[in-house]
Amino acid sequence: MDSIKVFAPGTVANVACGFDVIGLALNAPGDEMIVKRSDTPGIRISAIHGADLPLDPAKNVAGVAIQALLQKYEATKVGFDVEIFKNIHPGSGIGSSAASSAGAVVAVNQLLGEPFTRKQLVRFAMEGERLASGAAHADNVAPAILGGFTLVRSYRPLDITTIHTPKDLWVTVIHPQIEVKTSDAREILKQKILMTDAIKQWGNVAALVAGLYQENYDLISRSLEDVIVEPIRSILIPAFHELKLKCKEAGALGGGISGSGPSVFMLSQGEENARKVAATMNDVYAPLGVDYKIYVSQINTEGVKVIG
Amino acid sequence: MDSIKVFAPGTVANVACGFDVIGLALNAPGDEMIVKRSDTPGIRISAIHGADLPLDPAKNVAGVAIQALLQKYEATKVGFDVEIFKNIHPGSGIGSSAASSAGAVVAVNQLLGEPFTRKQLVRFAMEGERLASGAAHADNVAPAILGGFTLVRSYRPLDITTIHTPKDLWVTVIHPQIEVKTSDAREILKQKILMTDAIKQWGNVAALVAGLYQENYDLISRSLEDVIVEPIRSILIPAFHELKLKCKEAGALGGGISGSGPSVFMLSQGEENARKVAATMNDVYAPLGVDYKIYVSQINTEGVKVIG
Structure with missing residues (x-):
């Protein structure tokens, strides 16, 4: 598999009384991303549709999150081309940056044969959040990657658990x-x-x-x-x-x-x-x-x- | 049924992070109580073994809790004789007063043919706690009456739920x-x-x-x-x-x-x-x-x- 398309969900952080600890994932809105694996090292953001965001991978949350993953993966001679279709408005409060970071690391992980668990991916996506807001918080990227309701009990050590979601x-x-x-x-x-x-x-x-x-x-x-x-x-x-x-x-x-x-x-x-x-x-x-x-x-x- | 013997458990309130909201019930220590129904109206504490506590029902948490129940039940021509065997030391922090209040209302409710649910009994037992500590708190009487882990979400309105207890x-x-x-x-x-x-x-x-x-x-x-x-x-x-x-x-x-x-x-x-x-x-x-x-x-x- 050399190319993959993912849906990256919007998320609601805080969830009323759960300030700073509980989040949930949505089916709408959500972004779409196409990520292609290439033999040319480096991360390239080829296009971003629907929002005015930096293409420079060092200044783009998706680029930073992928970079964090690759640092742990220690692969050489592998690169990625990323195209992003934004439906989640930046600054909306429904996890726009988190969706890009989460989608990017899940897509790259798939293209690499899933060396990391979904829970491990949260940490990489948090680096995207650090770029976006100055704080590597997990309350949007955790539900975006894991789905359902998530609870961030602590950051040191990072302790995230999924909470049961009622069907209806x-x-x-x-x-x-x-x-x-x-x-x-x-x-x-x-x-x-x-x-x-x-x-x-x-x-x-x-x-x-x-x-x-x-x-x-x-x-x-x-x-x-x-x-x-x-x-x-x-x-x-x-x-x-x-x-x-x-x-x-x-x-x-x-x-x-x-x-x-x-x-x-x-x-x-x-x-x-x-x-x-x-x-x-x-x-x-x-x-x-x-x-x-x-x-x-x-x-x-x-x-x-x-x-x- | 004119006489009943109950075991009233000790309880742990607060449970670390659950200050003022979570409690749990123990199998040991616990009090025992014998309650007899009689045709002579009034509440009589005939004896208290194992602790020096007032026999006057207006000054005893069991008496006050039963009185609160009877006010709602509106029965006439019914009275109760209570004998208490204290194993939970007053002032120990494991719900000594709560056990007496909880045991008393459950026993009386049984003798009356269970007009109240266990959850409804919590409110009556809270009156015993009001006598004991000046505050009608529920964090000991709720687990004592309902068993397992209990959560008091709010007092106004009173909102208590039981939390699942792992078997082991x-x-x-x-x-x-x-x-x-x-x-x-x-x-x-x-x-x-x-x-x-x-x-x-x-x-x-x-x-x-x-x-x-x-x-x-x-x-x-x-x-x-x-x-x-x-x-x-x-x-x-x-x-x-x-x-x-x-x-x-x-x-x-x-x-x-x-x-x-x-x-x-x-x-x-x-x-x-x-x-x-x-x-x-x-x-x-x-x-x-x-x-x-x-x-x-x-x-x-x-x-x-x-x-x-």
């Missing part, structure tokens, strides 16, 4: 096309928080994980509450509180800010509810004069997929 | 017979904590719950870490750090302070490891000149049990 869980995401810088979204957070709030948050995180294993949609719904980050970051997102309230009235289990925003996600039981939530998001945002896109998808339990 | 999980508890007042143990805690510590804690709590569902003993071990409460409260417990270190060297998965102390618990995979941990606890404590008791038991997945 769907996600609706709205991406308001405004700019929220990850660095700004992080700066406004407090360095110290109330113990009582922290206890509420870890009670909710524990209940979310239990609810996912129990496939208990009511418990999932009750636990999708973020008392620490959302009250602060939501001020950056137009009509956030109205959006959330109306989505829950329309049948959403709950939701919150996707990553550091500006996208907002809602979980629902079943496709019908997820589509009602999408219609509600549209109703709330249509009058606002802000461009936006809405996506409906089941949770993606496979992660990056080979599609050709 | 054992607990070793050491009770150093020194006094640590719950109120003192709570006062030394900080009202504000670092966001970075809180994130570590909820990553660990999420991983503990995932590890229990996965029956993944390694993940359980890695997640049994409390970066917030243990560093402060452990100063109240003699030789805490040596004890913990040596227990882990002896094969314990991990552990921490039971409730607000002074007891310390360790989880192990299998009885053999749990007994090695008990021997290690003995080795550490024997030279200290402090009286202590050590208990080894599998996790109790049934909660309060009818034994006669």
Whole structure:
């Protein structure tokens, strides 16, 4: 096999109460990438469609992630040509850079005969995240590569586990096309928080994980509450509180800010509810004069997929 | 049925990273109670063996818990005589008051023909806890009544769920017979904590719950870490750090302070490891000149049990 085409999913990091530790993978939106193996050493980004991103592999997250993989693989006389079709808008908060990094390392790993496990690939993709945001975080690349819900327990040592995904869980995401810088979204957070709030948050995180294993949609719904980050970051997102309230009235289990925003996600039981939530998001945002896109998808339990 | 005998288990609240939200039930130590139904209205505590506690039902946690149940049941012309055999030392940090409250309401509920579910009984037993500590907390009475690992997600509204218990999980508890007042143990805690510590804690709590569902003993071990409460409260417990270190060297998965102390618990995979941990606890404590008791038991997945 000398050429491969992969689908690289968008992802939702944080997942309400799971700030900095829980993420999930989407079926839509997602990028596509074609990676070709060549005998000419080096990594070449031949084209990027749909976004204005650097072709220089040292400045492109896919290039950096592949480079991290090749450093461990210690191969000589092997090179890769990468073509990227971006559907995930950079800066949307649904893991645009993570998708490129994750797709790139999964594709290259396939072309090399799978020397690494999916879990091992996470570390290489994290180097792409380091380039994109200055921090080698895993909360988007882990679900992008592994699929489903993932939990990053710790970074030193890196400890990632997959959490059971209930069959009938769907996600609706709205991406308001405004700019929220990850660095700004992080700066406004407090360095110290109330113990009582922290206890509420870890009670909710524990209940979310239990609810996912129990496939208990009511418990999932009750636990999708973020008392620490959302009250602060939501001020950056137009009509956030109205959006959330109306989505829950329309049948959403709950939701919150996707990553550091500006996208907002809602979980629902079943496709019908997820589509009602999408219609509600549209109703709330249509009058606002802000461009936006809405996506409906089941949770993606496979992660990056080979599609050709 | 006019008379019933129940076993009411000791419990471990907090469970390392699960401060204020997670608890578990033990098979040892536990109290026994004989409750008799009578046609003479009122609650009478006829005798308490093994501890010096008030016989006045308005000042006894079992009496108060039964009274809370009867207020909801609205029965007239029914009374109860209670005899308590205490094996759980008051002030040990392994749910002594919770066992009395939990045992009392389960026994009375049986004698009345089970008008309430076990989950409904938790609320009545919490009134016993209110008498004992001033706060109607559920982190001991929930596991005592429901068995296994329990999670108290919130109090308003009260939201309790049972978490899966791996078959081969054992607990070793050491009770150093020194006094640590719950109120003192709570006062030394900080009202504000670092966001970075809180994130570590909820990553660990999420991983503990995932590890229990996965029956993944390694993940359980890695997640049994409390970066917030243990560093402060452990100063109240003699030789805490040596004890913990040596227990882990002896094969314990991990552990921490039971409730607000002074007891310390360790989880192990299998009885053999749990007994090695008990021997290690003995080795550490024997030279200290402090009286202590050590208990080894599998996790109790049934909660309060009818034994006669």
